[in-house]
Amino acid sequence: MKKKALIFGVTGQDGAYLSKFLLKKNYVVHGVKRKTSLINTKRIDDIYEEPNKKKKSFFLHFGDVIDYGSVFNLITTIKPDEIYNLSAQSHVAVSFEIPEYTANTNALGALRILEVIKNFNKKIKFYQAGTSELFGKVQEIPQNENTKFYPRSPYAVSKLFAHWITVNYREAHDIFAANGILFNHESPLRGETFVTQKIVKGLVKIKLGHREKLLLGNIYSKRDWGHAQDYVEGMWKILQQRKPKDYVLATGKTFTVKYFIKKVSEKLNLKLVWKGKGLKEKAYLNGKPVIEINKRYFRPSEVDLLIGDARKARKELNWKPKKNLDSIIDDMIFYEKKNFNGK
Ligand code: NAP
Ligand code: GDD
Secondary structure, three states, X not given: OOOEEEXXXXXXXXXXXXXXXXXXXXXXXXXXXXXXXXXXXXXXXXXXXXXXXXXXXXXXEEOOOOOHHHHHHHHHHHOOOEEEEOOOOOOHHHHHHOHHHHHHHHHHHHHHHHHHHHHHOOOOEEEEEEEHHHHOOOOOOOEOOOXXXXXOOHHHHHHHHHHHHHHHHXXXXXXXXXXXXXXXXXXXXXXXXXXHHHHHHHHHHHHOOOOOOEEEOOOOOEEOOEEHHHHHHHHHHHHOOOOOOOEEEOOXXXXXXXXXXXXXXXXXXXXXXXXXXXXXXXXXXXOEEEEEEOHHHOOOOOOOEOOEOOHHHHHHHOOOOOOOHHHHHHHHHHHHHHHOOOO
């Protein structure tokens, strides 16, 4: 019998890569999509299967983790072997504007799924999409599974609840529930408002003469960026262990946002010249400002530095990232150029 996986958050960056990964592993994959006014399945359209197809392996269902009824119905009718909870209001800056919605989705969403597992079938394995944002104002460099958490946003605080409720259901109810504490991971499928994608899209458009300016916030924060494709493999490996445990997935390298801009502009052969400081700092191309710093993209409290120590995952999961920053950027630029439609 094929294994059955249920993915909450299937329409997101990681949901798309994980679906493809699990289908290759011969799983039957069920994904949960939200009802939205515009179709939101762009990232998974390439694996869509006709409803009448015999031996279908990929199914989509409407649902929402803030709706307990839908969570209950999905789990009890699909009867999955593994559940991956990737659903989230995942934008840190946005979480300052809609904190309650963020908490409802990210914190209580995880709890709702765990409650159904507890009451319906404790054998279902559960993966919770945890985050390096938990480390926030970092208490140690680099950060590993034992580093103290210090969340710095409503997003991170909501994920802190999800982290501990996952641990609690594992310990209290003997459920195979595990957290992946994942550092930033990017790809051509990254959401457009996250900084890497914003930079790649913005600079490609500037290069092609379809845009004049890119506005950014804090370009001095440092992130440990990996590739989403590598990280979904780690998620799966976490659920294949004999015992449920929490793991950091990271590259162990950190770079500033400004360095990321430098790499992208070099690859596009854009000769940027930086001048000014603070909010007046600008990057010029042929004497014209093309990147400016704008206050609206700063966060009320920032996470200045993230760098992960993934030695536990390396040792116990035999996991390590295959793609470095250069290949992540190459991948993103290639896709952006190929799919650029003049808008
Ligand atoms: P993403 O692209 O923003 O995807 C989030 C997914 O959650 C989307 O499918 C979204 O649906 C869905 N969703 C949002 N609210 C929902 C709700 N109320 N009910 C059901 N589904 C809902 O995020 P990602 O980058 O793939 O990240 C996946 C998960 O890993 C998230 O939980 C994120 O917080 C976490 N994480 C990400 C990173 C990273 O660097 N990417 C690092 C650490 C942790 P729509 O498509 O309809 O919006
Ligand atoms: N989004 C955005 N837009 N970020 C900017 C901008 C901008 O215009 N300018 C500078 N930044 C800075 C942010 O202040 C932050 O320090 C850094 O770029 C990265 O921002 P994001 O790409 O939005 O990612 P994030 O690190 O806040 O959060 C992502 O990674 C987390 C894991 O550490 C998200 O994917 C989270 O869901 C995930 O948990």
